[in-house]
Amino acid sequence: MAGPTRGFLGRRRERDPRLPPGQYDVGSDWPVLTAEPTPRIAPETWSITVDGRVERPTTWSWDEAHRLPPSEYRGAIHCVTTWSKFDTRFTGVSVDTFLEAARPTPEARFVVATSKTGYTTNLPLADVTGGKAWVVWEFDGRPLPVEHGGPVRLLVPHLYFWKSAKWVTRLTLLTRDQPGFWEENGYHERGDPWREQRYRGD
Amino acid sequence: MAALHGAGARAPSGGWRTATVVGVEHPVPGGVLLRLDVTDRIDHLPGQHYVVRLTAEDGYTAQRSYSAASAPDDPLVELFVERLEDGEVSGYLAEVVEPGDVLEVRGPIGGWFVWDGASPALLVGGGTGVVPLVAMLRTARATGRTDLLRVAVAARTRAGLPYAGELADAGALLALSREAHGIRPAGRLSADELLPLWEPGQTGYVCGSPAFAEALGTVLVERLAFAPSDVRIERFGPSG
Numbered sequence: 001m002a003g004p005t006r007g008f009l010g011r012r013r014e015r016d017p018r019l020p021p022g023q024y025d026v027g028s029d030w031p032v033l034t035a036e037p038t039p040r041i042a043p044e045t046w047s048i049t050v051d052g053r054v055e056r057p058t059t060w061s062w063d064e065a066h067r068l069p070p071s072e073y074r075g076a077i078h079c080v081t082t083w084s085k086f087d088t089r090f091t092g093v094s095v096d097t098f099l100e101a102a103r104p105t106p107e108a109r110f111v112v113a114t115s116k117t118g119y120t121t122n123l124p125l126a127d128v129t130g131g132k133a134w135v136v137w138e139f140d141g142r143p144l145p146v147e148h149g150g151p152v153r154l155l156v157p158h159l160y161f162w163k164s165a166k167w168v169t170r171l172t173l174l175t176r177d178q179p180g181f182w183e184e185n186g187y188h189e190r191g192d193p194w195r196e197q198r199y200r201g202d
Numbered sequence: 203m204a205a206l207h208g209a210g211a212r213a214p215s216g217g218w219r220t221a222t223v224v225g226v227e228h229p230v231p232g233g234v235l236l237r238l239d240v241t242d243r244i245d246h247l248p249g250q251h252y253v254v255r256l257t258a259e260d261g262y263t264a265q266r267s268y269s270a271a272s273a274p275d276d277p278l279v280e281l282f283v284e285r286l287e288d289g290e291v292s293g294y295l296a297e298v299v300e301p302g303d304v305l306e307v308r309g310p311i312g313g314w315f316v317w318d319g320a321s322p323a324l325l326v327g328g329g330t331g332v333v334p335l336v337a338m339l340r341t342a343r344a345t346g347r348t349d350l351l352r353v354a355v356a357a358r359t360r361a362g363l364p365y366a367g368e369l370a371d372a373g374a375l376l377a378l379s380r381e382a383h384g385i386r387p388a389g390r391l392s393a394d395e396l397l398p399l400w401e402p403g404q405t406g407y408v409c410g411s412p413a414f415a416e417a418l419g420t421v422l423v424e425r426l427a428f429a430p431s432d433v434r435i436e437r438f439g440p441s442g
Contacts, residue, residue, distance in 0.1 A: 005305060007298045008256040010264055011290050022265055024290070032412040033437050035314050036206060037419040037430045082265060118206040118431055147416065185208040185313030186215045199311060200215055 053108035092136030213313030246310030273340035328410025
């Protein structure tokens with residue numbers, strides 16, 4: 001890292017220990033950053049499919065997904081554009097629940113999440129299992145707004161938020177990693193905010 | 203639905219570099235234009251952005267992303283920075299930076315909101331969102347392919363629109379919501395105004411505030427019949 005920038009003081013720094021390096025607290029805002037037009041998806045036409053390297057490829061409708069055991073995430077989310085948001089509350093179903101039904105085969109190591117828009121993002125399977133990832137439809141007790149991925153998005157809060165694919169409709173398990181949309185376009189393969197894995201090569 | 207793909211691996215990508223500030227201008231109120239001499243620069247594609255990282259004496263850092271306005275053939279990288287209220291980085295860049303200062307920059311970055319220089323495109327920008335579109339226009343001028351681009355930009359007033367003169371000279375539609383412009387009365391950029399700019403095979407590029415990008419992205423899809431996968435959107439977050 002280079003030396004100090006002449007004359008730069010920065011904000012007051014009572015730094016919240018929940019804030020990863022290079023991030024700032026956006027407070028009550030929730031910025032919208034999306035690369036494609038916002039799709040309008042009626043809940044009754046939405047479904048989620050788990051396929052690829054699984055024993056039982058399975059599709060759940062909106063009603064079927066809502067009958068699965070609910071699961072909640074409370075905590076922070078971190079966007080690669082440097083904002084973090086604390087004390088969020090998302091409700092949906094743990095990705096573990098979908099995978100238990102679909103049964104990943106032993107060689108499954110990675111997952112690609114696909115959105116209604118064609119947006120994709122790739123993750124190691126280990127990053128979406130063990131209570132670390134959700135398929136969510138509520139934010140703070142209300143339906144997830146469409147600009148934030150409603151009716152349903154993926155939530156992988158321990159990684160930068162581009163991994164939490166909006167408008168998710170498919171999780172495909174793979175034996176080999178396959179870069180998704182931003183991963184193909186200059187961003188990091190994994191995106192751990194605590195290691196500042198923002199861009200390719202970090 | 204087919205997967206979305208950008209320029210992907212073809213998009214140039216650079217690591218951290220030292221940039222010497224060569225020029226500082228304040229062309230519009232609340233904005234600063236920086237001309238940077240970047241060491242070991244990797245040429246960007248029009249539409250790509252740079253990250254600027256500032257470091258305080260105690261090692262604290264803050265970084266933000268800014269689109270380049272310059273064409274790849276410009277010997278300098280030009281960034282336009284909107285000074286945001288309470289903006290930690292933009293405030294510093296707008297008020298403290300002088301020629302001769304050295305900044306840390308990283309780029310170019312991004313492979314989606316880029317123009318390939320060879321395909322027809324409809325460029326729609328709001329306010330500071332015109333910056334990456336200016337890079338596309340300058341690239342087209344440098345290569346003699348301005349015929350490929352149709353441009354519409356929106357702002358409250360002409361005086362508040364960065365690159366207003368350059369955009370007007372390039373034949374862009376200037377839609378000003380608070381004042382008349384030529385024979386155009388004050389008003390928001392409308393779908394009817396965009397329709398004549400449509401041509402077959404265009405990719406749509408929409409850049410601006412989240413509200414602007416949302417509204418105009420919807421117009422391109424619903425009124426101009428763009429396939430959603432042919433519309434590339436860049437939303438500016440409140441990332442001071």
